[in-house]
Amino acid sequence: MKWNSRNIAPPENWDRSGLPAWSYHSDAFLELEKEHVFRTHWLIACHISDVPGPGDYFTFDAVGERAVIVRGTDGVLRGFHNICRHRGSRVVADEKGTCKNALICPFHGWVYNLDGTLRGAARPNSFPELDKNEFGLIPLELETWMGFVYIRFKKGPQPSVAEMMQPFAEEAALYKMEELLPASGVTDMISEVNWKSVRDVDNEGYHVPMAHPALQDLYGAAYYDEPWVGGTTRSFATFNPHAGRLWSVRNYINLQPETTHLPEHLQKAWGYYGLFPSNVIIFMPEAIQFYNEVPLSTGQTLLRGASYKYPWESRRQRATRYLIDRIDRATIEEDVQLTIWSNEAMKSKSFAGFYLSDLEYGVKTYHDQLRQVLPVLTLKDEPEEARLAEINAEMLAAKAEKAGQQAAE
Ligand code: FES
Ligand SMILES: [Fe+2]
Structure with a gap:
């Protein structure tokens, strides 16, 4: 048989x-x-066609974590924890959408570039100097395989999606x-x-x-x-x-x-x-x-x-x-x-x-x-x-x- x-x-x-x-x-x-x-x-978040153009984003919550997937002005798809570096608010509130060229936190208005770096805080004079990278959105792993977008909140035992899916x-x-x-x-x-x-x-x-x-x-x-x-x-x-x-x-x-x-x-x-x-x-x-x-x-x-x-x-x-x-x-x-x-x-x-x-x-x-x-x-x-x-x-x-x-x- x-x-x-x-x-x-x-x-x-x-x-x-x-x-x-x-x-x-x-x-x-x-x-x-x-x-x-x-x-x-690895978890599938969406497909590349759900975020086709620069500024398009897609969010995905799972087991107490929040991810935002955003396509940069350079066309690159990146994944971040959807957590503002100021006080942890969602930086992106909607499930899906398009932003011009920045993500703006709805709580106090910190602004992030689409590559995750901090563009600036609201009322910046009320803070000591903020490093753009240190206070950038925290990246998470993202891999696309055959058009599907996989994310991982934390490193784990699995190799890449491509390696595991290779037989198919x-x-x-x-x-x-x-x-x-x-x-x-x-x-x-x-x-x-x-x-x-x-x-x-x-x-x-x-x-x-x-x-x-x-x-x-x-x-x-x-x-x-x-x-x-x-x-x-x-x-x-x-x-x-x-x-x-x-x-x-x-x-x-x-x-x-x-x-x-x-x-x-x-x-x-x-x-x-x-x-x-x-x-x-x-x-x-x-x-x-x-x-x-x-x-x-x-x-x-x-x-x-x-x-x-x-x-x-x-x-x-x-x-x-x-x-x-x-x-x-x-x-x-x-x-x-x-x-x-x-x-x-x-x-x-x-x-x-x-x-x-x-x-x-x-x-x-x-x-x-x-x-x-x-x-x-x-x-x-x-x-x-x-x-x-x-x-x-x-x-x-x-x-x-x-x-x-x-x-x-
Ligand atoms: S929590 Fe995002 S700006 Fe305050
Ligand atoms: Fe069934």
């Missing part, structure tokens, strides 16, 4: 039980996740993602579940035949998920030869024009690239989408996403993109319900843990990556909340020491 494009089959006797239930509702653990998963790993670079390049234009704008919604329940549903296609009638109709027979390897995953499906039981799928298939920028094997297929911790790019013949989720609290998650179109879009492609939106809306609603049911179980005294199928090996390999950065997840019983961070730090130190010893041998 060919499992997936990297042809990785689950080993015999793998642990099918998933993460401990306590990790889905522990406040102390969420603090560790914010630091070790979300602040220190050749295929992704065929989609000319740098040329995309915004179709929906970046939108978000709040779901009343722990963020890991969102991931657990997203990391497997075993639920597609039962829970997603439209996706099953469109591509269910050929769908497969790769396990997570090196921080990435890929899922892929070509359309079913007899797809079209449902109105939206039938019209989508019938209307779909030839997609001239793609080779034949990708013209009737959808696929998904995942990048740890929560980024997904969906590639389709007439549209590209991204989504990611970030925790708001142990029981609330912000689901973000956007859809992009091609500048050469035909009327038929516009129509098929509309049908994709219909299929998506149904799919998202179905998934949100599944995440709620799964998440509820984590507080039940009777829940004995997952028992995963070989087709859900992506869930297990994702959990493995979380255990790498948060080894405290290997503890079946919830440690004392007050000691959780300390125990995790000890376990990380012990792991690092062991790795050091192995390297020396």
Whole structure:
């Protein structure tokens, strides 16, 4: 049996039980996740077409941090913490917009150049001399990969996005993602579940035949998920030869024009690239989408996403993109319900843990990556909340020491 494009089959006797239930509702653990998963790993903020010209900016808040992405007068895209060096106000209040050639803090009016340096304080005589660089906006890491803008609030264990996504670079390049234009704008919604329940549903296609009638109709027979390897995953499906039981799928298939920028094997297929911790790019013949989720609290998650179109879009492609939106809306609603049911179980005294199928090996390999950065997840019983961070730090130190010893041998 060919499992997936990297042809990785689950080993015999793998642990099918998933993460401990306590990790889905522990406040102390969420603090560790914010630091070790979300602040220190790459997150997609937007696409370059969301900030096309000099002075265009886009803001993105996650886990208590605030980012502003701004294109300079030199055309260069830069990322900064959206924190004024005077008293910490947001320098940019709107989610998205254009400024002339400076960012002006709405609190007392400090002015920053688009390269982040301080242009000047209001009433400068009331301060000692302010160094333009020392009091500039604090930069954060920003990388664009295939047109998508990734940011990282703090340095962490991941290498560059390009390095991790390298296995998919050749295929992704065929989609000319740098040329995309915004179709929906970046939108978000709040779901009343722990963020890991969102991931657990997203990391497997075993639920597609039962829970997603439209996706099953469109591509269910050929769908497969790769396990997570090196921080990435890929899922892929070509359309079913007899797809079209449902109105939206039938019209989508019938209307779909030839997609001239793609080779034949990708013209009737959808696929998904995942990048740890929560980024997904969906590639389709007439549209590209991204989504990611970030925790708001142990029981609330912000689901973000956007859809992009091609500048050469035909009327038929516009129509098929509309049908994709219909299929998506149904799919998202179905998934949100599944995440709620799964998440509820984590507080039940009777829940004995997952028992995963070989087709859900992506869930297990994702959990493995979380255990790498948060080894405290290997503890079946919830440690004392007050000691959780300390125990995790000890376990990380012990792991690092062991790795050091192995390297020396
Ligand atoms: S906080 Fe920005 S100018 Fe005062
Ligand atoms: Fe789903």
